[in-house]
Amino acid sequence: MIVSTPPSATADPHDVLGYLLKHAALQLTALIDAALEPFDIDSKDFGALRVLAHREPTSQLEVAKTLGIDRTTMVALLDVLERKGIVTRRPDPADRRRNVVELTAHGFKTYEDAEAAHGRAESEFLGAISPGAVDQLRRTLRTLVEH
Amino acid sequence: MIVSTPPSATADPHDVLGYLLKHAALQLTALIDAALEPFDIDSKDFGALRVLAHREPTSQLEVAKTLGIDRTTMVALLDVLERKGIVTRRPDPADRRRNVVELTAHGFKTYEDAEAAHGRAESEFLGAISPGAVDQLRRTLRTLVEH
DNA sequence: TATTGTTATACTCTATAACTATA
DNA sequence: TATAGTTATAGAGTATAACAATA
Secondary structure, three states, rough: OOOOOOOOOOOOOHHHHHHHHHHHHHHHHHHHHHHHHOOOOOOOHHHHHHHHOOOOOEEHHHHHHHHHOOOOHHHHHHHHHHHHEEEEEEOOOOOOEEEEEEOOOHHHHOOOOOOOOOHHHHHHOOOOHHHHHHHHHHHHHHHHOOO | OOOOOOOOOOOHHHHOOHHHHHHHHHHHHHHHHHHHHHOOOOOHHHHHHHHHOOOOOHHHHHHHHOOOOOOOHHHHHHHHHHHOOOOOOOOEEEEEEEEEEOOOOOHHHHHHHHHHHHHHHHHHHOOOOOOHHHHHHHHHHHHHHHO
């Protein structure tokens, strides 16, 4: 009894799960990057803003750990956001090795606008499938990725 | 009436669709790369082998187009596979600008072994979800990516 | 002139190593 | 000694530009 499609019943490389996952991610990221362009940030910046907007001010390292990126990568990312007036960095009085990173007023406004644009881009990407399928997709991916 | 989870109801970056898709792709690729290591190829090589195994011998450019990679990237990929005795290249008698790329006997055996290992890796990755959810995932991703 | 394969080069992304300052 | 941030550097991956051979 066949209970599911065999993993590789076809030679079409576009039907391989790895290809589908990768290109779904690429297409969604491209849509989000385009949607965020008016706010002068990209999807990686948005990830950092999202963490900062939903947290008490924390150190660069904490944000980097949450995002799963290296602390040296975090430095470059924040350099750009600071230059744009979206975040500020100042030494933590309690431990002056740490930088406390905070959104500026402009940064928080940027985040709110970006959050809305991000949601619209996601909805656009998901437009071809039903709300039920969207929920199912999220549940399945969460199970597979298992953070 | 709520018909689906709001796109950004949570601040957890691990719950964002883009993150889930990207990391599902990364985790699956890592599993596949590990599974293919005994055959001295990786997931990108496997993609090329898969195309070559299911086609009349074609030019490098055709394979590159199918895989969605640049022809200069194809050159480097085939250089390695040729050095390993997996593929051969020879000028097309009908159009000597083209290289006809073919799997060697060893290459075809490698592909068959790799195909099996690839299938096992995919099954391992999908082990936590039901066969029905797997089919649903494939259908949803195909719709979203729409090759 | 256009196309295929090749080579050299450059660019993006990200991590490792080493340094500074603080603890 | 260990940690946070920084800087310099290197590596992987991939694309662009220029060139040779061929059409």
